[in-house]
Amino acid sequence: MFLASGALFLGFLALMWSADHFVDGAAATARNLGMSPMLIGLTIVSIGTSSPEILVSLMAALSGHGDLAIGNIVGSNIANIALVLGATLLLAPIPVNSMLAKRELPLLTVITLATGVLIYDQFLSRPDGIILIVALVVTLFIIHKWQQQNRRPEDEVAASQECDEEIPELSQGKASLNLAVGLVVLLVSSRMLVWSATEIALWFGVSELTIGLTVVAIGTSLPELAASITSALKKHHDMAIGNVIGSNIFNLLAVMAVPGLVAPMSIDPTVFGRDFPIMAGLTILLAIMTLVGKTPKVLGRPSGFLLLGCYIAYTLLILFQA
Template identity: 50%
Template sequence: MFTSIAALFVGVGLLIWGADRFVDGAASIAKNLRIPPMVIGLTIVSIGTSLPEMIVSAMAALDGNRDLGIGNVLGSNIANIGLVLGITAIITPMAVTSMTLRRELPILFLVTFLAFALMSDGKLEIQDGIILIIALVLFLTWITMIGLRDRHDPLVEEFTGSIPESMSMGRSVMWFVIGLILLMVSSRMVVWGAVEIAHYLGVSDLVIGLTIVAIGTSLPELVASVASAVKGEADMALGNVIGSNIFNLLAVLAMPALISPGHFAAPALLRDFPIMLAFTVALFLFSFGLKKEGGTLGRFEASLLTTGFGAYLYLLYLQS
């Protein structure tokens, strides 16, 4: 049991660090190839926000544990809203004014319903994965068009501002390879440790994916969101979470569908997806607001989100 826990937590740490190195190397290689910074930011850097979840879900699917991968997606989205945004807004209340976020929130809503429609038959198949990848490409195209029209939009600046400093091609390739190796090794550690813990505790892979793995892979969003909010960049903090949730539902959910298609555990659709939808609706209402100038994610709303997240974890405990 100790070895499994150590493998899980060390694996999560290496996974997060390796993802950063991989993205830095890939982005720097693209810069050396003279690819425009905005394109790098809106593709490589933006996808990097969900890279840990993608790799874990892919590895879990390769091992035939699609429930762990699906649980990671749903649990990460719930944690991003209930835990990450909740804690961030308690520290620093956020007023939502960016037009991009007011456009992207409805997109998150639509993507959530798309995922529900694909999962409603109780299984994820290869064609479902293809639909999710096509939707991801359309989303990246849409957000790039926004960037071309308004390079100073907070959401665009969030991704383009995260591009690493220039490195030589040799150094860029080195970090790219190191990051890739770390992603492969650490994700294997996370999946192995999570499955072993699940078997030891007598709970399902789905529950472990919804809790320990999901919270662990959501830590980068928590750190980035708190840092942005403290700097007074509320739009970037909120945009980080919304963008991550969209990528989780499109890119990460596509992994088990493409690699290990088939039926998944019924509670994922009957219990966890409706709860994720409820958190998304709450975020939509709090952030979009009823006033024309936008909504506010204050301490009261944030307390509701964190309380809801705690209640969700308690529900999982009772049912497990």
């Protein structure tokens, strides 16, 4: 317990430091390569911060802990929307890119519902894994095409220019170094946090499924939390929300495919009957929040309180049922 508690504290400090360097490197790379911050958030940042979920799901699947693998994926997506975005909004309001609300968020909603249909039989097979990987490639191609079009309303151009001014002036060599070092420390520190939190949870006798949905999901979502908060505070708004959306897409299509490809498994009926509908409901709620209301749309503290309230209620539900 003493070792786990110390690792938890050190992992948190390392995570904060690495997130700052990682976001700076990603933002500078976006400028140097002529890419938009939104595209970086939806691809490089989201894939990098989703790496812990891949590692946990792969190891859990190979070890025969299917509940931990699936719980990690679904729990991480719930945490990304309700905990990560909710906490970020409490610290800094985020202007919503209208193209994101009309394209990427509906795409995430469709992917979420389609994934539900795919695993409705409560079994994740190798054909399912192949379908998810193919869908990932198609999705990345679609997002790339959307970003190439670069069609945004005039009232969002000024906000984009303001965001671009906040990107640090770094040479590509230094930006790549920040990106690489930040990513490595992110992965190591998040793994340290997951290990320590899991050890503490096991010491209290919590079930494997509950660990996957809560402790492990929160632990593997900490890179998204750190990256989104840091991006929002630095006024990289597109990266802050794009990271959450991109991570959830990547979790469903890439991370979900890993257990199916390496070790096909049955899915606990509780996950599909309780947790997956909550994940889909939160995704739809976020889509509604970005589309309904005054324009230009800004998500602020009321939205943050709502999302965090949903996450607290969900966590209490799991603990009560456990």
